[in-house]
Amino acid sequence: MPTADPAVELSDIHKNYGTQRAVDGISFTIARGEFFGLLGPNGAGKTTLIEIMEGLRRADRGTVTVLGHRPWPRDTALLPRIGLQTQSSAFFVRLTAREHLATVAALYRAEPAAVDRTLARVGLTDRAGVRVEDLSGGQRQRLAIASALVHDPELIFLDEPTAALDPQARRELWQVLRELKGAGRTIVYTTHHLDEAEALCDRVAIVVDGKVTALDTPNRLIAAGSAATRLVVPADRLTLEAARALPGVTTATLDGDAVILETADAGPLLAAVERAAGGLHGVQTRTATLEDVYLQLTNQP
Ligand SMILES: Nc1ncnc2c1ncn2[C@@H]1O[C@H](COP(=O)(O)OP(=O)(O)OP(=O)(O)O)[C@@H](O)[C@H]1O
CATH class of the missing domain: 3.40.50.300 (P-loop containing nucleotide triphosphate hydrolases)
Structure with a gap:
């Protein structure tokens, strides 16, 4: 610049x-x-x-x-x-x-x-x-x-x-x-x-x-932010218990009909989800946004 x-x-x-x-x-x-x-x-x-x-x-x-x-x-x-x-x-x-x-x-x-x-x-x-x-x-x-x-x-x-x-x-x-x-x-x-x-x-x-x-x-x-990547997996394909046991998962929560996994490293987790959920069909990846970074920096939940 x-x-x-x-x-x-x-x-x-x-x-x-x-x-x-x-x-x-x-x-x-x-x-x-x-x-x-x-x-x-x-x-x-x-x-x-x-x-x-x-x-x-x-x-x-x-x-x-x-x-x-x-x-x-x-x-x-x-x-x-x-x-x-x-x-x-x-x-x-x-x-x-x-x-x-x-x-x-x-x-x-x-x-x-x-x-x-x-x-x-x-x-x-x-x-x-x-x-x-x-x-x-x-x-x-x-x-x-x-x-x-x-x-x-x-x-x-x-x-x-x-x-x-x-x-x-x-x-x-x-x-x-x-x-x-x-x-x-x-x-x-x-x-x-x-x-x-x-x-x-x-x-x-x-x-x-x-x-x-x-x-x-x-x-x-x-x-530079530490915001996690989220994987959204249909709940009928992966139980919360199984999700929590996957490698690299920092948190796993149930949100309606989806299990939300958070991870710092999406690559290995995606591979593990693919095996555990029988494929990646319907699985969404949500990478960090400016809003995530903003909320961290301004200490808002
Ligand atoms: N004319 C004024 N007299 C007294 N205090 C003021 C005046 N204008 C702003 N302030 C105060 O100064 C601070 C900064 O206000 P400012 O309007 O610059 O914030 P802002 O970041 O634009 O907020 P917003 O996102 O709500 O528009 C606030 O605490 C506000 O209450």
């Missing part, structure tokens, strides 16, 4: 709200063109950190550089180069979706044709004439995302962009985000959907209590 001329550089960032420590000494660099995910439990400090990068909040301590500029105090040269979602308090609720986006586009001096193009991109063409206050939660969220994209910025910040989206809209947004990455844009985003982070992000930082506890590519985090 090239580190010369990065998109974002954070060095020892601290932020407290009164006595509440929200960000507690975070440093990392995001390369240009990178798709970077911020993951972590509720209250970990992700939004605060994103708002510091966006120039919406001032860090108590540390330095922030965004596209070579300091985002605080407000740098008007930087604003057209970064994309931010409309905050819910900043919607023009009496305007239609198209009028709202046209207003945002004018602020950034984006070309007028970008408005309808961006509405189409987020799937809002047929709601363009509806007032913002009459849009559904998911439609407002799409409009907020559109406001981050309408001026084709180099660096896009998205805070839980898929939180209120239905599964189809979520997949459609993934496609939009992949296209933006393909066009060389840098994307920094937060999500609680670990499958999404695993599918989209080049690297993720896992934030707990205002500190980064892990930062790497999803694959390397999964490989």
Whole structure:
């Protein structure tokens, strides 16, 4: 990953709200063109950190550089180069979706044709004439995302962009985000959907209590984690007792009509299951995911 001329550089960032420590000494660099995910439990400090990068909040301590500029105090040269979602308090609720986006586009001096193009991109063409206050939660969220994209910025910040989206809209947004990455844009985003982070992000930082506890590519985090591989065997082919006696099994449990085996080394166990269960038909293997690693690192069950 090239580190010369990065998109974002954070060095020892601290932020407290009164006595509440929200960000507690975070440093990392995001390369240009990178798709970077911020993951972590509720209250970990992700939004605060994103708002510091966006120039919406001032860090108590540390330095922030965004596209070579300091985002605080407000740098008007930087604003057209970064994309931010409309905050819910900043919607023009009496305007239609198209009028709202046209207003945002004018602020950034984006070309007028970008408005309808961006509405189409987020799937809002047929709601363009509806007032913002009459849009559904998911439609407002799409409009907020559109406001981050309408001026084709180099660096896009998205805070839980898929939180209120239905599964189809979520997949459609993934496609939009992949296209933006393909066009060389840098994307920094937060999500609680670990499958999404695993599918989209080049690297993720896992934030707990205002500190980064892990930062790497999803694959390397999964490989470095100790999450077990699970084998799911139909219960009519293998008893729990027989399962527990197989070599390399760390735990064996009955879950409905399946026996779930956990192992650190799936190869030998698969061979043993094949012998004990009379073949591998119907046997499923579930390898560790980013979610497993995340739950381990954040100490959640
Ligand atoms: N304006 C504020 N005033 C006081 N405390 C705040 C403020 N904003 C956030 N906090 C506190 O700072 C901590 C970090 O909050 P933040 O919103 O950054 O977390 P987050 O990781 O984005 O959480 P979530 O996943 O729930 O969105 C939390 O304990 C939160 O209660």
